[in-house]
Amino acid sequence: MLIITVWVHISADLSWSVNTSALVKKAQQWLHFPRVLRKEQLNTQLLVTFYRSTIEGLLTYAVSVWHSSCTEEEKKLQRVANIAQKIIGCPLPSLSTIYNSRCLSRARNILKDTTHPGFHLFNLLPSGRRFRSIRARTNRLRDSFFPIAVTILNSNVH
Numbered sequence: 001m002l003i004i005t006v007w008v009h010i011s012a013d014l015s016w017s018v019n020t021s022a023l024v025k026k027a028q029q030w031l032h033f034p035r036v037l038r039k040e041q042l043n044t045q046l047l048v049t050f051y052r053s054t055i056e057g058l059l060t061y062a063v064s065v066w067h068s069s070c071t072e073e074e075k076k077l078q079r080v081a082n083i084a085q086k087i088i089g090c091p092l093p094s095l096s097t098i099y100n101s102r103c104l105s106r107a108r109n110i111l112k113d114t115t116h117p118g119f120h121l122f123n124l125l126p127s128g129r130r131f132r133s134i135r136a137r138t139n140r141l142r143d144s145f146f147p148i149a150v151t152i153l154n155s156n157v158h
Helices: 017-030 032-039 044-059 063-069 071-088 095-112 145-155
Strands: 002-004 009-011
Touching (some): 009 017, 017 044, 017 071, 032 044, 032 071, 044 071, 063 095, 071 095, 095 145
Antiparallel strands (some): 002 009
16 A cells, blocks of 8 residues: 655555655656756855755655655665756755654744644753653654654754
């Protein structure tokens, strides 16, 4: 069984290979436009803006859901981003960097909203600076959003 939402393909076994293949295929189609625009000697900043609004948005749609549970597929998506980086000719943020920043902002938004269903999963330690790690027996739970968000929040404590 395969459920297809707008851009996310969810298979019955919760693997993300079908989703990744579809994203890579669509992103490679979109790489045609930066190539054409680069040949027309368009400003690099405009190429970056085009990439960030189209290709990066496509590659990172629902990234906080599927990113940590598929490392092999992430390499395929990062390969597309690296190709775009070569076409544009300037450094672009990696998908892991984008994932970390989005998880951090999403976790901070959850912490601000006490009515959020996941608010109770962020428990402060007695020091009041760091959050209690969520115990996970399986890799699937360990790689899900909340345990990783706690880890990212704890690594960004100043």
